[in-house]
Amino acid sequence: MARHGPSLAFRVVAERGRAFSIWGVMKISSILNRKVQLELGAAVLILLALGAISYRAMVKASEASQWVQHTHAVINNLQDLLLAMESVESSYNGYVLTGKESYFKSYRASISSAEQDVASVHNLTLDNPDQQRLLSSLQRVAAEKIQFAEMVSGVRRDQGFAAASELLGHDEGLRLMNEIRSLTAEMETEEKSLLEARTAQWEANAGRARLVIRLGWLLALFFLVAASRIVYRDITERVRTEETLGRLAAIVESTDDAILSKDLEGIIQSWNAGAERLYGYSQQEAVGQSVNILVPTGSKDANLDVLTRMASGERIEHYETRRRRKDGVLIDVSLTVSPIKDSAGEIIGASTIARNITEPKRQEAEIRDLNRDLSGRMADLETANHELEAFTYSVSHDLRAPLRHISGFSNILREEYGPQLDQTGQHYLERIRVAATKMGCLVDDLLNLSRLGRRELNRQPANLSSLVEEVLANLRQDLEGRKIEWRIAQLPFANCDAALMRQVFENLIANAIKFTRPRQPAVIEIGQKTIAEESVFFVCDNGVDFNMKYTDKLFGVFQRLHRAEDFEGTGVGLATVQRIIHKHGGRIWAEAELDKGATFYFTLGPDSRVEEPALSAALVEGVV
Amino acid sequence: MSANEVEILLVEDSPDDAELALHALNKENLARRIQLVRDGEEALDFVFCRNAYAGRSFDDPPRVVLLDLKLPKVDGLEVLRAMKADPRTRTIPVVVLTSSKEERDLIESYHLGANSYIQKPVDCNQFRETVKQLGLYWLLANVPLPRVSSAKPEA
Numbered sequence: 202m203a204r205h206g207p208s209l210a211f212r213v214v215a216e217r218g219r220a221f222s223i224w225g226v227m228k229i230s231s232i233l234n235r236k237v238q239l240e241l242g243a244a245v246l247i248l249l250a251l252g253a254i255s256y257r258a259m260v261k262a263s264e265a266s267q268w269v270q271h272t273h274a275v276i277n278n279l280q281d282l283l284l285a286m287e288s289v290e291s292s293y294n295g296y297v298l299t300g301k302e303s304y305f306k307s308y309r310a311s312i313s314s315a316e317q318d319v320a321s322v323h324n325l326t327l328d329n330p331d332q333q334r335l336l337s338s339l340q341r342v343a344a345e346k347i348q349f350a351e352m353v354s355g356v357r358r359d360q361g362f363a364a365a366s367e368l369l370g371h372d373e374g375l376r377l378m379n380e381i382r383s384l385t386a387e388m389e390t391e392e393k394s395l396l397e398a399r400t401a402q403w404e405a406n407a408g409r410a411r412l413v414i415r416l417g418w419l420l421a422l423f424f425l426v427a428a429s430r431i432v433y434r435d436i437t438e439r440v441r442t443e444e445t446l447g448r449l450a451a452i453v454e455s456t457d458d459a460i461l462s463k464d465l466e467g468i469i470q471s472w473n474a475g476a477e478r479l480y481g482y483s484q485q486e487a488v489g490q491s492v493n494i495l496v497p498t499g500s501k502d503a504n505l506d507v508l509t510r511m512a513s514g515e516r517i518e519h520y521e522t523r524r525r526r527k528d529g530v531l532i533d534v535s536l537t538v539s540p541i542k543d544s545a546g547e548i549i550g551a552s553t554i555a556r557n558i559t560e561p562k563r564q565e566a567e568i569r570d571l572n573r574d575l576s577g578r579m580a581d582l583e584t585a586n587h588e589l590e591a592f593t594y595s596v597s598h599d600l601r602a603p604l605r606h607i608s609g610f611s612n613i614l615r616e617e618y619g620p621q622l623d624q625t626g627q628h629y630l631e632r633i634r635v636a637a638t639k640m641g642c643l644v645d646d647l648l649n650l651s652r653l654g655r656r657e658l659n660r661q662p663a664n665l666s667s668l669v670e671e672v673l674a675n676l677r678q679d680l681e682g683r684k685i686e687w688r689i690a691q692l693p694f695a696n697c698d699a700a701l702m703r704q705v706f707e708n709l710i711a712n713a714i715k716f717t718r719p720r721q722p723a724v725i726e727i728g729q730k731t732i733a734e735e736s737v738f739f740v741c742d743n744g745v746d747f748n749m750k751y752t753d754k755l756f757g758v759f760q761r762l763h764r765a766e767d768f769e770g771t772g773v774g775l776a777t778v779q780r781i782i783h784k785h786g787g788r789i790w791a792e793a794e795l796d797k798g799a800t801f802y803f804t805l806g807p808d809s810r811v812e813e814p815a816l817s818a819a820l821v822e823g824v825v
Numbered sequence: 826m827s828a829n830e831v832e833i834l835l836v837e838d839s840p841d842d843a844e845l846a847l848h849a850l851n852k853e854n855l856a857r858r859i860q861l862v863r864d865g866e867e868a869l870d871f872v873f874c875r876n877a878y879a880g881r882s883f884d885d886p887p888r889v890v891l892l893d894l895k896l897p898k899v900d901g902l903e904v905l906r907a908m909k910a911d912p913r914t915r916t917i918p919v920v921v922l923t924s925s926k927e928e929r930d931l932i933e934s935y936h937l938g939a940n941s942y943i944q945k946p947v948d949c950n951q952f953r954e955t956v957k958q959l960g961l962y963w964l965l966a967n968v969p970l971p972r973v974s975s976a977k978p979e980a
Contacts, residue, residue: 601924601945606841609949613848638948648926 240428247421251414258410265403271325272396276389278321283385285315286343290378293350297357297365305354312347332388339384346377459555462541465512467492470550479557481527497525511540512548521558533562593651600644608637646773653780662811663699665692669727672706679714684721690728694811701781708774709740709801715768716744735804743798755791785809832858832964834887836868836904838896849956855964865899869907872914886917889963894923894930902933909938916970920959
């Protein structure tokens with residue numbers, strides 16, 4: 202059965218009585234049956250023939266035994282006849298000798314017995330003309346003998362002993378008696394030879410019958426063995442197939458996938474539990490229906506098209522489509538359609554394995570939607586960024602112009618009309634100019650900060666010590682008249698945007714210089730230490746501390762922790778520093794101690810680390 | 826003042842900026858040869874000698890154009906593009922004088938052929954100084970292209 206493998210799965214359901222089209226199985230069992238039937242039929246015929254032969258042999262044997270009995274009866278009767286005749290002889294001889302009537306009576310009785318015996322033999326040998334002929338000769342001689350005895354008896358009675366004894370002396374009686382004996386013996390011999398011939402023939406027949414019966418038994422046995430072997434093999438295979446089918450059927454039944462088969466017209470032939478679960482139709486409802494009950498309106502042609510294509514031998518690739526459940530709900534399924542072939546290899550239908558992919562599809566769609574959403578938000582964000590850019594542009598342009606005008610005209614006023622103003626007037630004029638200048642600085646700082654957000658980092662290995670030196674050189678102007686004790690450690694190289702890092706050091710150092718103004722001497726320390734395997738830079742001063750309560754406000758835009766009269770500033774510097782550090786992937790924080798000053802710490806993130814080899818290479822190439 | 830004698834074309838929509846610039850130039854006695862236009866369209870009319878300036882000749886170009894970028898109607902970059910695209914006006918020096926600090930304006934201006942790019946300083950003293958330097962440089966130090974009309978014999 203294994204050689205009909207391709208249609209196994211189909212038969213699985215067929216044998217479970219779920220479908221009507223059981224071509225494969227029918228064919229196989231009929232082929233098997235014919236062979237077994239032939240063999241069993243032959244065996245039965247042979248046995249019947251053997252029975253007939255046996256019966257015939259038995260009949261023959263019984264016939265033969267009848268013949269034996271018959272022969273014995275003939276021989277017995279012949280011997281009786283002979284005895285009777287001898288009794289006739291002796292009794293009339295006795296009568297002659299004694300003349301006693303008792304001998305004569307005995308003589309009569311013997312004659313009557315002899316006659317009876319002759320009649321018996323006659324009856325027994327009716328079918329044998331030879332014996333009949335011999336018997337009639339015997340009858341004739343016996344009659345002669347009796348006639349002679351009658352004559353002798355009559356002589357004895359009438360003429361006495363002497364006359365009778367003389368008759369006896371002629372030996373006529375003896376001659377007749379011998380003739381009777383001889384005839385009887387001949388008949389006996391004849392009968393015996395007949396018996397022998399019959400026995401021989403019967404034995405020959407019986408021998409043949411025995412041979413035929415033996416051969417017949419052997420043949421019948423052979424056919425029976427052959428048939429039973431086929432039946433046994435068939436049963437074994439059936440059992441094995443049943444097991445295989447059972448296993449396959451269990452797989453088909455227990456899988457979550459819907460497995461169904463249909464004929465070439467699209468009529469459902471089998472329907473597993475998965476199909477019941479997936480489509481909502483029970484097996485009873487589905488089998489016999491067209492598969493179109495599963496197809497949403499409008500796509501029926503596609504389904505039949507697949508069947509047609511498959512019937513023409515085309516291999517159907519796994520595909521995804523939409524199906525309608527019994528309750529009308531549409532589901533997405535992934536389909537694998539494969540042909541079902543009969544034992545002759547003809548495509549007679551198709552099996553379909555369907556998997557519910559509604560959920561994955563939905564998730565896919567959800568992801569797609571989310572992505573679309575995200576792109577939408579990205580676009581929004583980009584728009585917002587553009588708007589922000591436009592805003593900063595207009596701030597840069599529109600806000601600066603009036604500032605310039607205020608300071609410009611107040612300047613002209615001061616220069617050309619100054620003498621006409623008193624001291625207070627000139628003071629107010631000066632306040633206007635200073636305010637305008639300050640606002641200009643604010644606008645510039647803000648623009649710098651916003652530009653930072655848009656700028657891409659340009660990382661290169663940079664010598665941070667050199668950066669600090671450059672910054673200090675630039676700040677020289679601010680240091681006039683100040684006494685500051687610098688403690689500057691050797692700083693490592695870092696893979697960073699040098700221009701931005703210069704800004705960081707500039708802002709932090711300027712900050713330190715500004716807030717140490719009241720100190721004599723001011724101490725500013727710039728260094729680096731390793732905390733938890735991370736390189737941490739710091740700028741420490743002994744200047745005016747700040748309240749740690751407000752440490753989170755320190756880096757906010759326009760956030761100032763000191764009064765403007767005490768320490769000038771726009772409140773943008775630390776916000777800028779923070780933004781640069783964050784862009785590098787680092788962190789920044791500050792600590793303050795009452796009357797001891799403040800320390801700003803920052804890290805530059807893992808991407809900023811410069812390995813020794815890279816650093817050497819950079820040094821050789823003169824990058825840093 | 827005849828339009829033909831104009832040495833500086835100041836394209837500036839802000840009356841305040843214009844007045845400050847004129848004041849600064851005035852101090853150096855350069856103001857009498859300045860033409861002020863208030864938008865891009867008027868600037869184009871002037872340099873291409875059309876409409877209100879139809880009487881002008883391409884033979885008497887201004888020695889320098891001080892061009893603001895943010896202008897009504899036609900903006901400064903458009904004016905610059907039109908001037909540098911036309912062979913008759915291409916040789917006129919254009920100094921972009923703007924309050925924009927935007928890098929893209931700077932790059933775009935140079936790509937269009939601006940001869941200089943000056944950011945208007947916020948500080949009024951610096952502004953006055955810058956305008957003064959501009960006037961002196963372009964009117965006194967810079968040697969202009971020889972006038973075509975004077976090179977040609979008059980009919």
